[in-house]
Amino acid sequence: MQATYALIGINVFVFVLQLLGGGPSGTDGSLFAHGALCGNAVGDGGICGGGGQVIQSDGGEWWRIISSGFLHGGLIHLGLNMFVLYILGQVLEPAIGTVRFVAVYLVSLIAGAVGALIMSDPVTFTVGASGAIYGLFVATILIARQRGHMEVVQQLAFWLVINLVFTFAASNISVGGHLGGIVGGLIGGLIVVAAERSLARRETLPGELMAMAGLAVVFFAAAIIVAQQGVNFTL
Numbered sequence: 258m259q260a261t262y263a264l265i266g267i268n269v270f271v272f273v274l275q276l277l278g279g280g281p282s283g284t285d286g287s288l289f290a291h292g293a294l295c296g297n298a299v300g301d302g303g304i305c306g307g308g309g310q311v312i313q314s315d316g317g318e319w320w321r322i323i324s325s326g327f328l329h330g331g332l333i334h335l336g337l338n339m340f341v342l343y344i345l346g347q348v349l350e351p352a353i354g355t356v357r358f359v360a361v362y363l364v365s366l367i368a369g370a371v372g373a374l375i376m377s378d379p380v381t382f383t384v385g386a387s388g389a390i391y392g393l394f395v396a397t398i399l400i401a402r403q404r405g406h407m408e409v410v411q412q413l414a415f416w417l418v419i420n421l422v423f424t425f426a427a428s429n430i431s432v433g434g435h436l437g438g439i440v441g442g443l444i445g446g447l448i449v450v451a452a453e454r455s456l457a458r459r460e461t462l463p464g465e466l467m468a469m470a471g472l473a474v475v476f477f478a479a480a481i482i483v484a485q486q487g488v489n490f491t492l
Contacts, residue, residue, distance in 0.1 A: 260355045261346025264362065265339050268386055271327045272335050282331045285309050289384070291318075294325035294370055296379025300484030307382030322480045325373075326366040328384040338386045345393045348409065352400060353449055356462065358393075360469040361449070365392020365441035367476040372437020374483045388434040391420075392442025399446035403453060441476065445469055 272283055279286025290305075290312050297303030302316030329335040350358040369388015377383050394417050401409040424435050448468050452461035 258346055258350055260359045260362075261343060261350050264346075264359075264386075265342060268327055268329070268335065268339060268342075272329050272332075275328065280309075283328075284330055289328055289382070292321060292324035292328050293382035293384045294321050294373055294377075295382050296374050296377065296484045296487070299374065299481060300379065300487065304380055305382060306380055319477075319481060322367060322370045322477060325370060325384050326386055326389055329386070330384055334385060338390055341390050342386065342393070345390065345397055349393060349397045349400070352397075352404075354462075357449055357465065360466055361392060361396045361442060361445040362389045364445045364469050364473050364476065365389045365396070365438045367473050367480065368392065368441025368444075369431075369434045369438035371476050371480045371483060372433035372435070372440070373431045374433070374480055376433025376436070377431060379484070379487060383431050383434060385431070385434065387431065388438030388441070391417075391435045391438035392445065394420075395439050395442035396446030396449070399443070399450055400453075403450045441472075444472060448472075 271288075275283030275286060275288050277286075279289050283289060284307070290310055293305075293307065295305035295307075295314065295318075298305050298312075298314035298316065298318040299321055300316055302314050305312050305314055329338065346358070349361075353361075366386070366389035369392065372388065373383045394413060398410050398413050398417070401407075401413070421435070424430050424432055448465055452465050455461055
C-alpha cells in the first residue's frame, strides 16, 4: 500500500497548498489557476476561467495535463476521491505490485485529461483525481475477473455503474475526465491481464512498463493535439 498512501499524501499536500494560497475552497490562488486543466492553456492560448478567477494564457502549458490530476475543487471533492483511492488501493496494489499500480494510475490520469479536453469547454478549468480513480476501478475489475474473484468483480461493477449514473446526472462533473480515465484503466488493466496469461513464464514487468509508458506518451500527445486543434464535444 506504499503507493496508495503516497498518492493520497501528495493529493492532500497539494490541497493544503491550494488552501494556503486560494481561499476556503482552494480554487482562488495561483496554484489552481496555473495547474488546472484548460484547453486554451494546453493549446494555443486564450482565456481560462473557473473557481472564481479568470486568466489569460499564452498556451503551451502542457504540465497541466498532469498537475490537474492532483488539484481539487474543494474538501468534499478531495475527500471522496481519496476515500475511493484508499479502497481500491487496498485491493489492487497488493494484487499487482506497487510499480504496476502506479503505472495504471498515471496512464488513467493522463487518459482522463484527454477525455476532459474532448468533452469540456476549452475555457473551463478541470481538476481532480477522478480520471485516475475511474481507471483503477476498471483495472481492478479486469484483473479480479482474470483471477476468478467474481464477488469482487460484481461489487465493484455495481459501484462503478452507480458512479457513472451520478456522473451523467450531475452538472458540475467532468464526464469526459471520467470516461477517459476508464479507457486508460481498461487498456492498462488489459496489459496486466495479457502478461498474466502469457505462456512464456518469464518476468514480464519490464515489457508491461514499456507498454504502459508508450501508452502514456500516446495519451499525452493526444491531449496536446486535442487542445491545439480545438476538438470539443461539450455536453
